[in-house]
Amino acid sequence: MSIIYLFTKCNMTIISPTIEYECIPLSQLEEREKAVIHVADLSDSERESLAAMGLHEEAAFELCQQGQPCIVQVEATRLGLSQEVTEQIMVRRCGVCN
Numbered sequence: 001m002s003i004i005y006l007f008t009k010c011n012m013t014i015i016s017p018t019i020e021y022e023c024i025p026l027s028q029l030e031e032r033e034k035a036v037i038h039v040a041d042l043s044d045s046e047r048e049s050l051a052a053m054g055l056h057e058e059a060a061f062e063l064c065q066q067g068q069p070c071i072v073q074v075e076a077t078r079l080g081l082s083q084e085v086t087e088q089i090m091v092r093r094c095g096v097c098n
Contacts, residue, residue: 022092022093023038023039023090023091023092024090024091024093025086025087025088025089025090025091026063026070026072026081026086026087026089026090026091027066027070027083027086027087029063029066029091029093030063030066031063031064031065031066032062032063032064033062033063033093034060034061034062034063034093034094035060035061035063035091035092035093035094036058036059036060036061036091036092036094037055037056037057037058037059037061037089037090037091038057038090038091038092039057039089039090040057040088040089040090041088041089041090042085042088042089046085050079053074053077053079054074054075054077054079055072055074055079059074060074060094061073061074064078067083068082068083069081069082070082070083070085070086
């Protein structure tokens with residue numbers, strides 16, 4: 001199965017033969033929505049810090065609170081993220097999880 005990546009200025013859409021996922025910034029999710037991390041445009045040290053707390057590519061999470069800080073829950077851990085960081089993390093909504 002091939003996957004085609006379409007890049008636009010603000011977001012990315014991944015298209016497969018049966019599924020289409022739009023990647024959006026984490027900052028655009030609604031509270032109580034579940035999503036999966038797709039990619040983060042962060043420095044290596046920021047990416048490593050978040051990964052050490054469970055927030056890494058392909059990690060599923062739930063948005064608990066939008067704002068400053070944005071609070072996400074990864075498994076049993078809640079993390080507070082700045083708006084600057086949430087705008088740089090691209091996610092896919094998890095239709096199966098909701």
